[in-house]
Ligand SMILES: Nc1ncnc2c1ncn2[C@@H]1O[C@H](COP(=O)(O)OP(=O)(O)OP(=O)(O)O)[C@@H](O)[C@H]1O
């Protein structure tokens with residue numbers, strides 16, 4: 236339902252990445268953020284009726300440190316949701332809690348619920364490994380494995396014991412899905428370390444979609460890339476919404492405005508007693524709305540660069 | 544912009560100038576450094592050269608193919624010691640390497656570092672590496688006796704002693720190699736739905752192999768030159784047969800050299816000098832292999 240309307244309005248998806256690169260180039264030429272947000276016409280319901288994922292009263296602690304307070308967020312199917320906010324407000328922390336990568340951080344503790352397709356992934360008996368095959372993750376710094384390009388993509392399906400008829404097909408499909416196939420099809424057996432940073436990041440995306448997740452989490456996926464590589468990854472994200480739901484953390488507000496359907500703005504509030512800065516969700520809305528008519532003063536200050 | 548470049552260039556030149564500092568103080572200091580280096584190297588070279596010269600007449604095949612002989616000292620050989628050393632080192636590697644790597648992986652990847660007993664182990668690993676090697680000989684005697692082996696001077700006892708001796712070294716170097724594998728690689732693997740075990744086995748361990756191999760080989764090359772723990776377990780100093788298994792008696796090259804040098808006849812001293820060069824070559828070969836592996840396979844992240 237939501238899916239159908241979204242796809243038809245994605246005017247940018249089919250065009251070739253080369254021309255898109257020019258249009259999307261990040262930098263000073265972009266006007267006000269609300270203009271950018273309006274550039275992409277997507278008809279989205281104001282209220283999410285059937286979110287694929289939802290957090291409720293999410294509180295996250297590192298040891299005694301209360302990092303994130305009472306976050307309620309819903310992620311729409313086949314939408315891109317951007318998490319923005321000043322450094323240290325807990326964006327990465329929230330993101331990692333969505334596929335239980337926080338479990339790997341010693342001392343990290345999650346309270347509240349994260350419902351994925353109606354099931355709380357923190358409920359007793361849920362296998363975090365299984366969660367991660369449904370909710371994949373792309374990291375800030377491209378982190379290909381020291382293996383061949385082919386083996387990088389095949390790694391996920393192999394370790395999760397996915398039933399694969401033809402691994403070559405699957406690898407090709409994933410690389411095509413990440414708009415990387417044409418660049419690497421002749422050197423699949425070569426080391427992934429020979430690729431450029433932007434190609435490596437798309438390889439990491441290919442690697443993630445090879446395991447056929449439903450949701451892809453991206454933590455500042457373009458922060459290590461140049462504007463052209465960034466534009467290609469942004470195009471890719473828009474294409475990926477045909478099959479995937481994406482949650483992206485970004486410090487680049489133009490990027491949030493360009494690619495996301497909804498934006499959540501976080502900030503950190505110092506605790507009166509301890510002085511610790513606890514992150515909280517300030518405002519969550521359609522990206523267009525959040526950038527044109529923010530309803531909270533803090534949001535407005537932040538997006539207009541007056542954040543102090 | 545141009546002005547900035549100019550200042551930058553000046554800074555570079557000024558820094559470079561410091562290399563050519565010619566004040567008396569720094570020259571004296573430099574001289575001292577050179578002297579220290581020279582002294583260390585000189586002693587080593589003098590030792591090797593004088594030993595090589597002394598042993599020169601005995602660089603023949605008898606040296607490594609014949610057993611020791613009191614009847615014809617001019618043709619005495621170290622076959623038993625060389626084979627014994629090789630066998631005991633092989634057995635040591637077979638024992639210490641898997642255990643050492645497994646222990647290091649557990650400590651680094653699986654153990655909860657907050658727990659006091661893991662901290663305790665951690666501190667004591669460092670201490671173990673500094674324990675005198677005779678102590679490991681005693682420990683090995685106790686260990687094999689517990690296993691029900693009462694015969695003295697067996698290959699297995701030697702291997703246990705040397706394994707205990709180099710385990711701390713292997714564990715410490717393996718942990719360092721494992722720690723050098725970036726967190727991002729593990730996260731990437733886990734995020735794809737791999738288990739911790741798969742991540743360790745398929746990502747961390749293969750990436751750490753060069754470092755592990757280097758540390759292990761250096762440990763083994765230390766073990767091959769050890770005499771004290773082998774004496775404690777009752778290793779014979781001269782025997783005239785090849786070791787043929789874990790339960791066989793043996794002698795090791797350092798021990799055989801020791802017993803040969805204590806003979807009064809000139810022929811034995813010459814043979815011992817030649818055997819020392821053989822031992823050095825064995826150790827250098829191992830170290831060379833370690834350096835080769837490090838340079839060839841070490842990855843910079
Ligand atoms: N592994 C950790 N252990 C302890 N504290 C942590 C850990 N990771 C993050 N924190 C703390 O939690 C808070 C939120 O961190 P987080 O990385 O989620 O912020 P962020 O919004 O992603 O910031 P940035 O924009 O700089 O990436 C910070 O105060 C940080 O110091």
Ligand SMILES: [Mg+2]
Nearest residue numbers: 326327328484
């Ligand atoms: Mg972050």
